[in-house]
Amino acid sequence: MEIVGPVTWREYIEFIRVELDLFTKTKKEAGPLEYFSSTLFRGQADELWDLDTSLERFLRSEGLSGEGLFDAYSYYEILDSIIPSINSYVDKTFDRIILSDLEIHGRMQSLPHYELMCYARHHGFPSPLLDWTQSFYIAAYFAYSNAKAERNSAVYMLREWNGEARGGWVGDPLIVGMGHYVTAPKRHFAQQSEYTYCGKWVDEKLVFCSHEDADRLTSSEQVMKKIILDHRSRGEALNELSMMNINDFTLYGDENSLMRALAFEKIVRRGVGR
Template sequence: MQSNDEETAKPRTTEVKLSSWEEFEERVTALDPGNERRVWDEVWFRGQADARWALETTLERRSRGTQVSDYLRVIQRIKPSVETFTGLTFDMPPYQVIEQSCRQFDLFQGFMFESATYMAHLRHGGFPSPLLDWSHSPYVAAFFAFSKARDPSHEVAIYAYREHPGIAKFGGSDEPNIFSMGPYIRTHNRHFRQQSRYTFCAQFIDGHWYFAPHDSVFKITSRLEQDLLWKFTIPASERRKVLRHFDKFNMNEYTLFASEEGLLEMLAMREIDLRE
């Protein structure tokens, strides 16, 4: 039960409206914690081509209120097909362990990390995922935001997320919680090209874990020293300038994805988008 103060307090998302790419570069420098030895205290970034879009996972766009055990059973069933195509082998707990662990509050976090490699691989491949992908690089996040932006009258959004500046992170057993994965996991090589990090949000309800929207955590006002979020909006009309800038550093679809589709998108950007 929330107190009256918690109910009237503002959400912990800081929205910053910017007028140019240069303003973003200035702002993002100020977010750097300046402590490279504390891996848990990184700031992670995520770019979205339309600032009006919600901060949602690809699984949320396909299905709401998913039980964690149901999703894990699905990806367990498709694993032989993925392994046959890729030639790789992915570790996952058996069905009985999935069912048992998803009904126990204290075992959940460690148990989920057993499937981290496989879940991250599926996310990079486009399978609906409960993982929200971030990047350690604000520039990678900005590239994804601007490269997909098409309407110059709208704004792109670049989110910055800081999980917990302190030594420990706290969460209530009856509240949604954000869990993080990365940077060092064995998964798709795009993980390293894109400096990927991942979060998922889950809540323990009536003896079972469910995936939950990240926004449900950012609205909790009793945890003001963790799960901090900034939303920077920038006019999409800055797109061509920003992509030209990135291309000088050879940051494009090809270098971030290393695929034929990425090569063709890079060529289309150079020969069509940047020449208009």
């Protein structure tokens, strides 16, 4: 993984624009057999944080972390077990998962029951899905808005397919995109979200693993970069993003996020207490 920075807010925007212009040029010049996926971004409040899914964070917090702890079938077995509770307590009706019908074999592909996985993840159930956004501005907002004072944050940039067919060794971890189109909570669309998972084959089982492990592919197969954001640009960036109407309320849309957005607008931007 290429690491860039620390960069200022202006340098970040220029870097991304150059990257996207190069991507557009490369696509235009590509041959008919070359495939390119869209460029995704993920903002994180601390440059030292890894690309952890909520499942990885949950297992680690419970002292259950360990590589290969969860294969896909085991996860779907657990997911199926919570469906009766979901259907009983909330206004949702999900069909039970018929485990014998799951088609998870032979190749890395999008996972089934995507809507259920998004719903469970949205409401706090540990998930192997990692959320990204199509907007580098929204990613920067997530990175800067939750950052601690004097701590650099980071934006990750991912292009799952970058022209050539993805190679690597058999059993190497691969990142797989799930796509944008799914029935999901409103904030999924406000945040221009897409999800990925990272997996590898172990004894003919698909096992979830860390996105950080999928770094053996060349830049002509997959692009993953980490842009470190200088904490000294936080105020400038958040002010500019606010003027673009990118704030907690427009991205989350609930009453709590409205209060956070108002606090920033009425206290932080006005410099109260300075």
